[in-house]
Amino acid sequence: MDENKQSAELQNSEVPHKRRKRYSGTHPKKFSEKYKELNPEKYKEDVAHIIARGATPAGMHISIMVQEILDFLNIQPGQIGLDATLGYGGHTKAMLEKLEGKGHIYGLDVDPIESEKTKKRLAEAGFGEDILTVRLQNFKDIDKVSEETGHKFNFILADLGVSSMQIDNPERGFSYKVDGPLDLRLNPQKGVSGADRLKQLTKAEIEGMLIENADEPYADKIATAICRWRGQKRPIETTTDLRKCITEALSFLPKNEQKEAIKKSCQRTFQAIRIDINSEFEVLYEFLEKLPSVLAPGGRVAVLTFHSGEDRLVKKAFKEYHRQGVFSDVARDVIRPTQEECFRNSRAKSTKMRWAVRSLRSSE
Numbered sequence: 278m279d280e281n282k283q284s285a286e287l288q289n290s291e292v293p294h295k296r297r298k299r300y301s302g303t304h305p306k307k308f309s310e311k312y313k314e315l316n317p318e319k320y321k322e323d324v325a326h327i328i329a330r331g332a333t334p335a336g337m338h339i340s341i342m343v344q345e346i347l348d349f350l351n352i353q354p355g356q357i358g359l360d361a362t363l364g365y366g367g368h369t370k371a372m373l374e375k376l377e378g379k380g381h382i383y384g385l386d387v388d389p390i391e392s393e394k395t396k397k398r399l400a401e402a403g404f405g406e407d408i409l410t411v412r413l414q415n416f417k418d419i420d421k422v423s424e425e426t427g428h429k430f431n432f433i434l435a436d437l438g439v440s441s442m443q444i445d446n447p448e449r450g451f452s453y454k455v456d457g458p459l460d461l462r463l464n465p466q467k468g469v470s471g472a473d474r475l476k477q478l479t480k481a482e483i484e485g486m487l488i489e490n491a492d493e494p495y496a497d498k499i500a501t502a503i504c505r506w507r508g509q510k511r512p513i514e515t516t517t518d519l520r521k522c523i524t525e526a527l528s529f530l531p532k533n534e535q536k537e538a539i540k541k542s543c544q545r546t547f548q549a550i551r552i553d554i555n556s557e558f559e560v561l562y563e564f565l566e567k568l569p570s571v572l573a574p575g576g577r578v579a580v581l582t583f584h585s586g587e588d589r590l591v592k593k594a595f596k597e598y599h600r601q602g603v604f605s606d607v608a609r610d611v612i613r614p615t616q617e618e619c620f621r622n623s624r625a626k627s628t629k630m631r632w633a634v635r636s637l638r639s640s641e
C-alpha cells in the first residue's frame with residue numbers, strides 16, 4: 278500500500294466521518310414554528326410586511342369590510358352592541374372604538390381556544406370587562422344572551438364562517454392544504470369530528486351533503502370514493518386522506534383539468550363537511566328567526582356571508598321581515614368588498630354583506 282493511501286485510511290479510522298448538518302432554510306416549515314407570526318403583537322414589523330404582501334400572518338385574522346360595516350352601523354357612544362362572531366376581535370375592536378368608552382359590546386364565539394386569546398388581547402388593548410363581555414356561546418342563542426344581559430341591542434354584527442386562525446392551524450383540520458386530523462369542529466371539545474361523521478353517513482347522505490352544502494358537481498364520484506375507501510378498510514382520518522380520496526375520485530378527468538378540479542372539489546368538500554358537523558345552516562336559521570326580538574327599535578344588523586347557501590337564507594329572512602314591517606329598511610342588493618380590499622386580502626373575495634334596520638315599532 279502506498280504511503281499516502283495508508284495515512285488517509287488511518288485518518289479515516291481515527292476521525293469518524295461526521296455528516297454535514299442539513300441546511301433547513303430560513304423559513305419555519307411547521308405552523309407551530311411560526312413563532313413571529315403566532316405572536317403578532319411582539320413582531321409588529323414582520324406582521325406589517327406579511328400583510329403588505331397580501332397574505333394573512335399565522336395566528337391572525339384580517340377583518341373584512343370594516344369601514345362599510347362601521348358606516349352602516351353608525352355606532353354612537355353609550356350604545357349596546359353584539360358581535361355574534363368575535364373571532365380575532367378585529368371588528369369588535371373597531372366597534373368598541375366608536376363607543377368612546379361609553380356603552381357595552383357582548384362578543385360571542387363557540388371556539389374556546391381562540392375566544393380566550395381574543396379576550397386577553399382586547400383586554401391588553403384597553404377593552405376590559407367594563408366595556409366588553411366575551412361569552413362562549415352559539416349565536417343561535419341570541420335570545421338567551423338578550424334575556425340574561427337584560428338588553429336589546431342597538432347594533433349586531435355576524436361575520437359568518439371560520440377565522441384565518443382556525444383555517445391555518447393544522448390541528449383543527451379545516452384546510453386540505455396542510456396535514457392534520459380531519460376535525461373541522463368550531464368547538465373541538467363538543468360534537469362529532471369530520472372523520473367520525475364520514476364513518477356514520479351512507480353514500481346517498483354524503484352525496485346529498487356535498488350537493489346541499491357546497492354545490493359539488495362531482496358529489497356522486499366523491500361519495501362513491503369515500504365509501505370505497507371505507508369498504509377497503511382505509512379509514513379517512515386526516516385532511517391528507519380526504520384529499521387523496523378526492524384525487525382518486527377525480528382521476529377520470531383529463532390530466533390537464535385534474536389539478537384545478539381537485540383543488541376546487543377539496544375546498545367544497547371540506548366546506549360541506551364543516552357546515553354539516555357544525556350545523557351551520559340550522560344555527561343561522563335560528564339566529565335569523567330570533568333577530569327581530571333582540572334588536573332595539575331602530576337597531577341595525579349587518580351580516581357577512583361567504584357562500585351562496587348562507588346568503589340565500591339571510592336575503593330571504595330580511596326580505597320577509599321587511600314585507601312584514603318588522604324591518605323598516607334592508608339592503609336592496611348585496612354589498613361586496615372593493616377590488617382593492619380583495620387584492621389586499623384574498624379571503625375577502627367571496628364576501629357578501631347585507632344589512633337591515635329594525636323598525637321603530639316597539640319589539641315584542
Ligand SMILES: C[S@@+](CC[C@H](N)C(=O)[O-])C[C@H]1O[C@@H](n2cnc3c(N)ncnc32)[C@H](O)[C@@H]1O
Nearest residue numbers: 340362364365366367368386387415416436439
Ligand atoms: C370569520 S370569523 C370572525 C372574525 C371577526 N369578525 C374578526 O374581525 O376577527 C367567524 C368566527 O365565528 C365563530 N362562529 C362560527 N359559528 C358560530 C356560531 N354559531 N356561534 C358563535 N360563533 C360562531 C367562529 O368560531 C369564528 O371565530
